[in-house]
Amino acid sequence: MSVSRDEVLRIAQLAELDVDEDALPELVDNMSRILDYVAQLSAVAANGTVKAFVPGPDAIRFRPDEVNPPPLAFGPAEFAPAFKEGFFVVPKLDQFE
Amino acid sequence: MSDAKAVADRLVKAKRLNALLTPSKDLRKSLAAQEAAARPTGVLYGMPVSVKDNICTLEFTTTCGSRILEGYQSPYEATAVAKLKAAGALIAGKTNCDEFAMGSSTEHSAYGRVLHPLDKTRVPGGSSGGSAALVAAGAVPAALGSETGGSVRQPAAFCGVVGMKPTYGRVSRYGLVAFGSSLDQIGVFGRSVHDAARVLSVISGRDPRDSTCEDRDPLRLPTVPESLQGFVIGLPREYFPAELDPAVRRACERAIRLIKELGAAVREVSLPHTPYAVPTYYVIAPAEASSNLARYDGVRYGPRFNGSADVRSLYRSTRGQGFGAEVRRRIMIGTYVLSAGYYDAYYKRAQQMRALIAQDFRNAFDRGVDLLFTPTVPSPAFKAGEKLSDPIAMYMSDIFTVTANLAGLPAMSLPIGRVKGLPIGGQLIGQAFLEDEMIEAAYALERVVPATEEA
8 A cells, every 4th residue: 555544634635625434445545556556657767857848839928918808708696606796705714724 | 401400300319328418408499599690601611519518618518527517607618619610610519528538438427427339338438438429429520529648539449430639739728627737638529530620620720818829820631642652650669569459450450551552651660658658647637637626616616515614614525525536536646746745756757757758759750750650549449337446447548649648749540440340540640730741641541441341
């Protein structure tokens, strides 16, 4: 096992995911197998001179700095779970531990 | 009978495949309205194109095959969709897919699995399995899918249709729900090379709304060539391993014979870092996914689950219940490889390996090879449920497709034969922004290959 139950719970916290107690053993097993599998990358000699590769344009192009209306067919009130007077409605932050 | 009605009838007839997520009534209503509004001068006038459900449309909801976006209506549409409509195409419903495009079998959709059109006990491939199945069933001539690691080419191979992934930056990603942003591209399925190519040509080209989309004119389609004289086609030896399914090998050998008969020079090449492509992909893609999917927290989109206690529990319960098992697993892996203490061992190493994989391709192309030919998938379509309990076995079906995504290259799959009635795909991988050469070779090969005959 390359990850323990406690590590999986810690990662779930970082990822903001509730994990069911019932689903935990399978998740620990699957994550361990996947991490063992991808660990073969560390068997390859680390070469400090190899630069990371990302496809796409070499430099980010900038758009003209103009104020345009958002290209939306309708506003956020239509798709937010709750929206009031121009704001998203979320539970109160003072309930946040 | 109007065209819109005929299109809707064909799609509704294919309902048993569970390939379309749009309810029949909504589909009929929208198609009739779209037909009335379509520009008759467009190059795709009247052509129905179904769209994978992770590409935003104004006509239909966009759920990404996930509960967390159930009923979500996007307030804007993808550039690719806007370009299709401007060309006169009809957006023919949203297609079922693996949740957030994470999967290789379309079994990981919150809305049920998609059936293979030729054998309902098998999977159509994934993650764009719904798009592939609808084109294969003859319901639409073309459909949009998306690729992060082979999600267009792999289902195209399984279903016996053409699937094209353009160069990274050829098609705007604006409105494609992000999974792995450095890998994602919108791709196209077609009944024929020409159907796929003309849709790709329409959706390609610059877009100020996507800074990773290259400032280039839309793709120009080549003419159908008489021969492949002058082409040098490379066969990477790592893509023909000893354990390759014998029927896949037979189909590829027959296609290679035909490529030679068309006048192309065929040369063996080596892409030595290929064995590391899948582990590299399964570090980089989940890392990017864990970041991209952080936005689904029950606050801004979709349903909330048990969100009354406090913000933290709103996030956790919405994400815990809203995401399916495969998506949760990948978010967890991505969070792990990016976390303090593991970043260098996993993520940095994977980034370096990605560079070496891209360099392998450059070396092959620098030695005078124009295109590479390989099998698309190591085996024909597998049985539903066969690989569900073993995530690594599922990941291995992407072994020949992830490399083009890692290197950002254009690639396509076309049917090259069948084994026991199941389609086999052959893959062409081209040089960056030379889709026209890849399409030219595909036109020639498509004309001579007995795509529906046993290999």
